[in-house]
Amino acid sequence: MRIAVMGYGIVGSGVVELFEKNHESIISKSTQTELDIKYILDLRDFPESPYGEKHIKDFNLILNDPEIGIVVETMGGLRPAFEYVSACLGAGKSIVTSNKELVAEKGYELLKLANEKNVNFLFEASVGGGIPIIRPITQCLAANEIKEIAGILNGTTNFILTKMITDKMSFEDALKLAQDNGYAEKDPTADVEGADACRKICILATLCFGKHVYPGEVATEGITAIASEDVEYAASWGGVVKLIATAKRVNEHRISAIVSPAFVESHSQFAGVDDVFNAILVRGDAIGDVVFYGRGAGKMPTASAVVADVIDCAKHTVRNKMMGWSDSSPDYVVNHLDCEAVLYVRGFSKNVDLSLREAEAVLGDIKVLYRKNQPETELAFITSAGIEREIREKLLSIDSIVPVSIIRVTDY
Amino acid sequence: MRIAVMGYGIVGSGVVELFEKNHESIISKSTQTELDIKYILDLRDFPESPYGEKHIKDFNLILNDPEIGIVVETMGGLRPAFEYVSACLGAGKSIVTSNKELVAEKGYELLKLANEKNVNFLFEASVGGGIPIIRPITQCLAANEIKEIAGILNGTTNFILTKMITDKMSFEDALKLAQDNGYAEKDPTADVEGADACRKICILATLCFGKHVYPGEVATEGITAIASEDVEYAASWGGVVKLIATAKRVNEHRISAIVSPAFVESHSQFAGVDDVFNAILVRGDAIGDVVFYGRGAGKMPTASAVVADVIDCAKHTVRNKMMGWSDSSPDYVVNHLDCEAVLYVRGFSKNVDLSLREAEAVLGDIKVLYRKNQPETELAFITSAGIEREIREKLLSIDSIVPVSIIRVTDY
Numbered sequence: 001m002r003i004a005v006m007g008y009g010i011v012g013s014g015v016v017e018l019f020e021k022n023h024e025s026i027i028s029k030s031t032q033t034e035l036d037i038k039y040i041l042d043l044r045d046f047p048e049s050p051y052g053e054k055h056i057k058d059f060n061l062i063l064n065d066p067e068i069g070i071v072v073e074t075m076g077g078l079r080p081a082f083e084y085v086s087a088c089l090g091a092g093k094s095i096v097t098s099n100k101e102l103v104a105e106k107g108y109e110l111l112k113l114a115n116e117k118n119v120n121f122l123f124e125a126s127v128g129g130g131i132p133i134i135r136p137i138t139q140c141l142a143a144n145e146i147k148e149i150a151g152i153l154n155g156t157t158n159f160i161l162t163k164m165i166t167d168k169m170s171f172e173d174a175l176k177l178a179q180d181n182g183y184a185e186k187d188p189t190a191d192v193e194g195a196d197a198c199r200k201i202c203i204l205a206t207l208c209f210g211k212h213v214y215p216g217e218v219a220t221e222g223i224t225a226i227a228s229e230d231v232e233y234a235a236s237w238g239g240v241v242k243l244i245a246t247a248k249r250v251n252e253h254r255i256s257a258i259v260s261p262a263f264v265e266s267h268s269q270f271a272g273v274d275d276v277f278n279a280i281l282v283r284g285d286a287i288g289d290v291v292f293y294g295r296g297a298g299k300m301p302t303a304s305a306v307v308a309d310v311i312d313c314a315k316h317t318v319r320n321k322m323m324g325w326s327d328s329s330p331d332y333v334v335n336h337l338d339c340e341a342v343l344y345v346r347g348f349s350k351n352v353d354l355s356l357r358e359a360e361a362v363l364g365d366i367k368v369l370y371r372k373n374q375p376e377t378e379l380a381f382i383t384s385a386g387i388e389r390e391i392r393e394k395l396l397s398i399d400s401i402v403p404v405s406i407i408r409v410t411d412y
Numbered sequence: 413m414r415i416a417v418m419g420y421g422i423v424g425s426g427v428v429e430l431f432e433k434n435h436e437s438i439i440s441k442s443t444q445t446e447l448d449i450k451y452i453l454d455l456r457d458f459p460e461s462p463y464g465e466k467h468i469k470d471f472n473l474i475l476n477d478p479e480i481g482i483v484v485e486t487m488g489g490l491r492p493a494f495e496y497v498s499a500c501l502g503a504g505k506s507i508v509t510s511n512k513e514l515v516a517e518k519g520y521e522l523l524k525l526a527n528e529k530n531v532n533f534l535f536e537a538s539v540g541g542g543i544p545i546i547r548p549i550t551q552c553l554a555a556n557e558i559k560e561i562a563g564i565l566n567g568t569t570n571f572i573l574t575k576m577i578t579d580k581m582s583f584e585d586a587l588k589l590a591q592d593n594g595y596a597e598k599d600p601t602a603d604v605e606g607a608d609a610c611r612k613i614c615i616l617a618t619l620c621f622g623k624h625v626y627p628g629e630v631a632t633e634g635i636t637a638i639a640s641e642d643v644e645y646a647a648s649w650g651g652v653v654k655l656i657a658t659a660k661r662v663n664e665h666r667i668s669a670i671v672s673p674a675f676v677e678s679h680s681q682f683a684g685v686d687d688v689f690n691a692i693l694v695r696g697d698a699i700g701d702v703v704f705y706g707r708g709a710g711k712m713p714t715a716s717a718v719v720a721d722v723i724d725c726a727k728h729t730v731r732n733k734m735m736g737w738s739d740s741s742p743d744y745v746v747n748h749l750d751c752e753a754v755l756y757v758r759g760f761s762k763n764v765d766l767s768l769r770e771a772e773a774v775l776g777d778i779k780v781l782y783r784k785n786q787p788e789t790e791l792a793f794i795t796s797a798g799i800e801r802e803i804r805e806k807l808l809s810i811d812s813i814v815p816v817s818i819i820r821v822t823d824y
Contacts, residue, residue: 014698021697026555130699132552139720139724141716142724293681293702294701294702300699311551
């Protein structure tokens with residue numbers, strides 16, 4: 001049984017390194033007598049690499065080599081990853097991938113193809129880096145009807161928010177620091193606008209509820225609009241602002257899913273998740289709440305998840321272990337505006353006292369928040385629970401308030 | 413494929429209830445067309461039970477019924493569970509158990525027997541209730557060399573300590589409250605003296621490091637000696653007291669393991685684990701720290717783990733999936749006194765200032781702690797890191813200090 005690794009970037013090189021480092025125990029756990037990496041595919045040259053003869057640039061060497069039973073895809077992006085992975089599955093080779101975009105956009109197709117070919121398509125590393133989550137959901141919690149899943153799924157934004165909370169940094173300064181530390185890319189859009197977290201909650205929601213959820217179906221809001229004022233009001237309320245991705249069963253046939261900044265209470269399991277760490281909460285009918293916490297990204301943590309999948313592939317060579325995963329259907333994901341929510345509102349008013357009385361008259365019970373050095377024209381409050389659309393409409397009907405920031409309040 | 417449940421207590425009745433409740437999805441996930449509970453073995457009568465005809469009192473009905481492929485053992489205790497389980501495995505039936513005493517004392521033997529008979533012996537529910545931990549360690553973290561595992565593994569003692577910390581209760585009052593709430597048994601010895609946590613860390617250490625660790629090999633200290641004063645000093649130090657079970661690789665051939673109260677810092681992932689919740693931290697060479705959190709006991713959470721194992725058994729009927737597990741060897745577990753530790757010391761002295769100077773002269777750097785209304789003759793401090801035996805000997809050499817409480821300080 002031999003392996004090919006496609007993509008020798010951060011994760012791919014970590015996979016090769018970890019595989020060599022713990023080779024003996026990996027072989028023993030894989031129940032194979034022989035298991036080694038034969039090819040490393042990457043278009044770039046790596047003159048310093050100790051794996052000289054393994055580096056190749058021609059994908060067809062992998063595709064046409066009958067010795068290759070497991071292909072690790074750590075290239076990222078949709079093209080050419082999708083074509084390569086499809087071709088490998090079609091040729092009866094198992095795939096292990098860390099590519100969340102690929103799984104979120106093409107998971108249904110690829111899993112179907114893997115099923116037809118009776119090979120594995122495993123993607124533990126695509127969510128939560130090294131944190132075990134895919135297998136726990138599909139196996140350990142299999143006796144539960146999962147009602148809800150939520151998480152801090154993006155380390156970059158969590159690092160930025162942590163710096164805004166604990167060091168009182170502005171968003172811009174915190175982003176700069178994240179970039180200087182290598183936690184954020186030069187173009188941080190996919191992280192700070194929520195697309196990365198969105199792909200991951202799509203994968204988790206699909207596993208929990210059985211139907212493919214596509215990124216385009218999930219309302220996604222990033223953290224670029226979060227201001228220090230919001231962080232201060234969250235503190236005065238007794239919590240912190242986190243970027244939370246969540247998916248919830250609404251009824252037998254529909255779910256809701258959203259990625260957005262949210263207030264979480266300071267006693268929440270999410271509140272203490274700082275810096276680049278991730279945490280995922282699963283709410284089942286029997287188990288109650290379970291939380292998985294750890295490094296959600298990084299070279300070796302992600303490699304750890306990839307190699308675990310490789311071991312699993314080597315142990316179960318000709319059988320697809322994943323649970324059912326059916327394609328999406330129209331209206332499967334309900335609009336979050338039609339769901340219940342509690343909102344934090346910050347805004348301006350020429351007459352704060354009057355506006356707050358008006359807000360109470362229109363919205364019902366509200367909890368007014370205060371902060372140090374609050375300008376005379378600033379107000380902030382938390383609404384009662386209600387249908388989000390209705391709360392927003394009522395809010396807009398209050399002419400004396402100019403809303404600046406509206407953030408969801410969670411009960412995790 | 414039919415199932416027998418042995419023991420219709422809290423967990424056993426939860427298993428039957430959950431199995432019936434989520435029957436349809438359980439069948440589908442098990443990839444069987446038929447999967448039902450045929451027998452419920454218990455010596456007691458259950459006239460109100462809706463499963464009238466399934467209740468039996470004769471174990472031989474299970475043993476001699478070729479239809480029974482999976483036997484769930486939720487009786488607890490060693491006898492007759494060990495005899496029944498051995499007999500079932502010997503007859504080629506897979507076992508799913510929640511019985512931590514059985515696994516901790518007889519796991520090696522039973523797993524060997526299961527291997528010989530090519531059937532499953534699964535015990536996810538024996539540690540951490542419904543928290544997925546056995547499978548994540550053996551599968552998801554398989555690419556890691558695990559360096560250390562630690563946890564809050566006993567809900568009863570964690571509830572008591574939480575009440576002592578947040579409600580300033582005495583140990584006695586908190587124990588009484590735990591008993592009134594059904595969290596502690598009338599005879600709470602196994603919980604409060606640490607035996608329950610000890611069995612669980614034995615199972616975890618065995619899985620992480622590959623050799624059976626028996627409860628008798630692990631130094632075990634409970635929480636009965638923890639006083640409110642210690643809780644106050646922990647707070648002044650910046651943390652809380654928790655009952656921590658831990659096992660660590662010392663070198664290639666040996667491990668250390670201990671169950672004892674410990675100071676944990678308030679930013680630790682363990683500090684926020686309150687009431688009857690459990691948390692388990694795994695430290696691997698690639699993944700870093702991963703934490704699993706959830707309900708460590710209780711009817712439905714534990715049943716959730718049992719039924720997940722049943723589904724796994726049904727999917728993999730004739731193959732033992734567990735990793736290698738070899739028997740213990742002499743001196744495998746080193747004495748914790750020969751390992752490095754940091755200790756908190758509370759004691760009495762007729763001249764506190766003089767004693768603290770003496771302590772500093774003998775022990776090196778110490779961090780002196782203070783609390784509100786501290787009696788003039790009371791002192792408390794944290795030592796520097798050193799071999800535990802040496803610290804304790806030096807401490808005893810300081811004649812002017814009468815130590816009352818010595819508690820380990822962790823860095824989790």
